[in-house]
Amino acid sequence: MTSVYVFPGQGSQRKGMGKELFEKYPDLVARADRLLGYSLRDLCVDDPDRVLNRTEYTQPALYAVSALQYLDHVDSGGAPPAVVAGHSLGEYSALFAAGAFDFTTGLDLVRRRGELMSRAPKGAMAAVVNLDQERVAEILAALPYSGIDIANINSRQQCILSGAYDELHAPDVRGAYTEAGARFVPLNVSAAFHSRCMADVQEEFARHLAGVDFRPLRLPVIANCTARPYPTTGYSDLLVRQISSPVRWYESLSWLMARGHGDFREIGPGTVLTKLTAKIREEPLSFEEPAAPSPRAAPAPHRPLRRPEVVFMYGGQGTQYYRMGQELYDTHPAFRDAMDRCDALFAAAQGTSLVPALYDDSRRGQDFDDVLHTHAALYSIGWSLTEALRAEGFRPDAVLGHSLGEYVAATVAGAMSFEDGLDLVMKQAHLLQARCRPGGMLSVLAPPSLYQRRRDLFAGLALAGVNFTGEATGNFVVSGEAERVAEARAALDAEGVIAVRLPVRHGFHSGLVDDIRHECRSLGRAVTVNSPDLPVYSCAYAGELDGAALTGWDDYAWDVIRGRVRFDALMATAFRDPARHYFVDLSASGSFVNFLKHGYGPDYRGAFAINQFGNNAASMRRLREGLEQAAQPALV
Numbered sequence: 001m002t003s004v005y006v007f008p009g010q011g012s013q014r015k016g017m018g019k020e021l022f023e024k025y026p027d028l029v030a031r032a033d034r035l036l037g038y039s040l041r042d043l044c045v046d047d048p049d050r051v052l053n054r055t056e057y058t059q060p061a062l063y064a065v066s067a068l069q070y071l072d073h074v075d076s077g078g079a080p081p082a083v084v085a086g087h088s089l090g091e092y093s094a095l096f097a098a099g100a101f102d103f104t105t106g107l108d109l110v111r112r113r114g115e116l117m118s119r120a121p122k123g124a125m126a127a128v129v130n131l132d133q134e135r136v137a138e139i140l141a142a143l144p145y146s147g148i149d150i151a152n153i154n155s156r157q158q159c160i161l162s163g164a165y166d167e168l169h170a171p172d173v174r175g176a177y178t179e180a181g182a183r184f185v186p187l188n189v190s191a192a193f194h195s196r197c198m199a200d201v202q203e204e205f206a207r208h209l210a211g212v213d214f215r216p217l218r219l220p221v222i223a224n225c226t227a228r229p230y231p232t233t234g235y236s237d238l239l240v241r242q243i244s245s246p247v248r249w250y251e252s253l254s255w256l257m258a259r260g261h262g263d264f265r266e267i268g269p270g271t272v273l274t275k276l277t278a279k280i281r282e283e284p285l286s287f288e289e290p291a292a293p294s295p296r297a298a299p300a301p302h303r304p305l306r307r308p309e310v311v312f313m314y315g316g317q318g319t320q321y322y323r324m325g326q327e328l329y330d331t332h333p334a335f336r337d338a339m340d341r342c343d344a345l346f347a348a349a350q351g352t353s354l355v356p357a358l359y360d361d362s363r364r365g366q367d368f369d370d371v372l373h374t375h376a377a378l379y380s381i382g383w384s385l386t387e388a389l390r391a392e393g394f395r396p397d398a399v400l401g402h403s404l405g406e407y408v409a410a411t412v413a414g415a416m417s418f419e420d421g422l423d424l425v426m427k428q429a430h431l432l433q434a435r436c437r438p439g440g441m442l443s444v445l446a447p448p449s450l451y452q453r454r455r456d457l458f459a460g461l462a463l464a465g466v467n468f469t470g471e472a473t474g475n476f477v478v479s480g481e482a483e484r485v486a487e488a489r490a491a492l493d494a495e496g497v498i499a500v501r502l503p504v505r506h507g508f509h510s511g512l513v514d515d516i517r518h519e520c521r522s523l524g525r526a527v528t529v530n531s532p533d534l535p536v537y538s539c540a541y542a543g544e545l546d547g548a549a550l551t552g553w554d555d556y557a558w559d560v561i562r563g564r565v566r567f568d569a570l571m572a573t574a575f576r577d578p579a580r581h582y583f584v585d586l587s588a589s590g591s592f593v594n595f596l597k598h599g600y601g602p603d604y605r606g607a608f609a610i611n612q613f614g615n616n617a618a619s620m621r622r623l624r625e626g627l628e629q630a631a632q633p634a635l636v
Contacts, residue, residue: 002082003263004256005097006277007066009088009247010193012270013058018044018065025068031104032064036111040064055190059089059114060107066093066268067103073267081265083229083256085222087273088152088194088247089113091239097267098219100235105212112208113243116201123192124168125151128159131182133250136161137547139176141531148173149551151194152247155279160187160247162195194246196525196554202243203518209236210511216452225555226541227251228569232452234463237562245555246548253277254285308582308605308630311537311575312389312396312412314382315587316403316565318441318477318502320374322363324588325381327616329359334391335384342380345422354380367503374504375404375429378588379422382408385586385609388620394627396584398535402567403465403508405587406538406560413532415550420527424557427523431516432506439507440485445498447474448568457491460484464509465539465565468599475599477502477565479510508561517558524557542569571600578603582630584623585609605630 022029022041032040043052044061051057070093074080086094089110096106128136133150136159140148148163161168169186177184192198214236220229223238225245230238253264257280266273328335339355346354350372358368358377368374382405389395401409404425411421441464444450448466451458464479478488485501492499507513529550536545540556540563549556575581583606585592590608597604607626610616 002261003079003265004083004085004261005070005081005094005265005267006253006273007070007084007086007090007093007097008062008266008268008270008273009086009090010055010058010062012268012272013052013062014269015047015052016045017061017269018068021065021068021072024072028068028071028103032060032107035104035107036060053188054118056111056114056118059110059117062089062268063092063096063110064103064107066090067096067106070097070267071103081219083220083222083261085252085256086224087249088224088242090268090273091221091224091242093268094221095217095230095239098217098221100214100217100221101212109209109212109239113205116205117191117193117198117243120191120201121197122165122190123163123195123197124165125160125162125187125189125192126168126174127183127185127187128161128177129183129185130157131159131177131180132157133159133547135180136177136182137551139180140551143173143176145170145173147197149192149195150246150548151192153250153548154247154276155250156283156285158276158279160194162192163197164192168192194242194244196244196521196552198244199518199521199554202240205243206240206514206517209240210514212236222252222256224248224252227255228542231463231564234564237564241555241559241563245552248548249276250280251285253280257281257284258286309397309580310394310582310584310627310630311398311400312386312409312584312586313400313592313606314402314405314408314412315585315589315591316378316401316405317371317374317504317506317508318443319587319589319591320368320378320381320503321588321612322366322368323359323361324368324377324612325384325610325616326359327614328385328388328610328620329355331617332388332620335388338384338387339380342376342383342422345419346376346380346426349423349426369503369505371429371432371504371506375425375432376422378404379408379425381588381610382586383411383418383421386412389584389609389623389627392624394584394624396534398537400537400539400570401560402539402587402592403560403565406540406556408586409536409538410532410545413534413536414530415532415536415545416527416529416553424523424527428516428520428557428561431519431523432513435515435519436506436513437515438482438505439480439510439512440482441477441479441502441504441508442485442489443475443477443500443502444492445473445475445500447472448476449474450497451476451478457488461488462507462510463564464507466568467565467595468571469568470599473598475595477509479507480512481507509564513562517562520558520561521554524554527553527557529553537570537574539565539567539570542566543573567595568599575604578605582606582626584627588612590619
């Protein structure tokens with residue numbers, strides 16, 4: 001059993017907090033006073049101006065007290081934690097404990113965060129108690145309001161709603177939840193924290209974070225918006241996302257409990273998280289875990305027959321090339337009809353045709369890297385390959401998206417319409433072309449640990465994604481300015497490390513796309529989102545899309561191109577038993593089959609539909625044979 005330290009957020013502050021700590025750490029308190037421009041001790045202990053509960057004062061005060069209490073624990077000889085986590089604002093105290101920044105840097109971050117949040121438009125929040133998250137989301141979806149989000153999922157039967165003041169206080173909102181048997185408790189806050197109403201705050205805070213030098217983490221930190229550990233480096237985007245994303249506290253603690261963590265200690269004023277932990281311990285969220293092997297266990301006399309789950313997989317930028325899928329376009333009616341449908345929507349929106357540009361024989365062998373065409377072409381190829389297989393009677397049990405492919409997966413699952421999906425990628429392409437600085441991406445065939453060990457090789461480049469990892473091999477992608485990509489490639493070549501420049505002109509999954517954050521989120525908000533008909537697995541979130549993602553499609557639309565692609569983490573959590581799945585690679589290049597072959601082993605079965613070497617008809621025939629074989633139940 002290993003210890004977890006948890007740090008509380010707003011709502012835990014109280015007059016008198018930290019009195020004994022200020023006397024123990026006079027130097028840090030003096031630095032805090034100089035930074036804040038007022039006495040931290042007076043604010044926390046006496047609160048003479050009665051401002052402690054105002055956001056711009058609460059956040060630095062609560063961070064400081066929690067951080068000092070952690071230092072006091074360590075300085076007194078207390079055992080260090082194995083993992084740390086913080087609830088909303090408390091995440092900054094957790095990051096301080098993990099070594100992300102020093103005390104003063106963290107204080108400055110929360111000072112700025114509190115100032116920005118205090119200036120946010122008027123909003124409201126309310127607790128919904130005694131109702132499961134799924135039912136809370138169902139009721140919210142049925143209400144005639146578009147400005148309310150689920151902001152916190154604190155335990156199995158406690159969620160917090162956040163949104164526009166007039167909407168959240170509408171009588172039918174309270175009525176809908178009380179009729180369902182819930183308690184509806186308005187909270188004493190002035191803004192709609194962790195909701196879409198924080199979009200402008202999030203954008204401004206991102207600019208502030210751009211100048212902060214974050215250190216590698218010494219301890220695992222569980223992120224509010226993913227309920228999974230932060231990466232060791234390159235994690236500032238998670239702090240940006242946290243502003244408007246839901247706090248997935250119930251899932252975070254349940255996930256830790258499922259991994260054997262049972263000793264939770266609250267660091268900071270109050271016992272809010274201690275009480276929540278007790279509730280979660282009674283009814284934790286369940287996670288499917290593989291059974292521990294028993295060397296003496298006798299084989300079961302009977303095992304059920306089960307057909308493997310068919311997973312359709314969709315690729316993103318970097319997999320495209322001129323003439324991709326042309327043989328099918330010429331010979332497969334369903335594929336051609338689907339491509340023509342895409343082409344018609346593209347022509348109506350852009351005033352030019354997509355198919356002739358894609359199948360221009362004179363460009364054979366050239367880089368296909370004009371985002372105004374590649375974004376729509378990749379979406380169209382994934383969608384059309386799906387339609388071709390559907391016409392032959394093959395349908396997925398689940399879908400998986402990798403980078404841009406996430407939009408295709410969401411469309412195939414029914415989470416958004418084909419028209420909305422294609423419109424989203426076309427408009428996003430125009431934003432990239434008009435607003436973002438040029439960049440590049442490099443696929444490196446080496447263990448991802450190389451990125452951490454050799455910062456001299458990758459200085460200035462973001463870790464954009466990890467596809468597989470191992471002690472001797474692996475594959476990761478870096479992204480950034482084109483000049484730095486070229487320099488890194490030359491340096492890797494000189495050391496005998498295989499690195500391939502991807503055919504892209506933009507630094508996806510890096511800070512080079514941050515200039516379109518606000519507009520990209522607006523595109524997501526314009527999409528009508530439905531409950532998917534089948535599971536959607538996301539590399540951006542390293543898990544299945546849940547209700548929070550469906551109600552925060554603006555975040556999701558942005559995270560797909562900005563967040564790190566965590567294919568390795570997704571495979572490790574969702575697809576650990578290869579006998580249960582058959583993977584259908586509907587990327588343009590057959591990349592997923594290569595990932596499975598080189599990174600995950602022969603037990604992971606699958607086939608690709610097309611690749612850049614042609615002979616699409618033969619590839620489709622082998623895929624059909626594989627799907628027919630997978631349709632036969634097997635012992636599992």
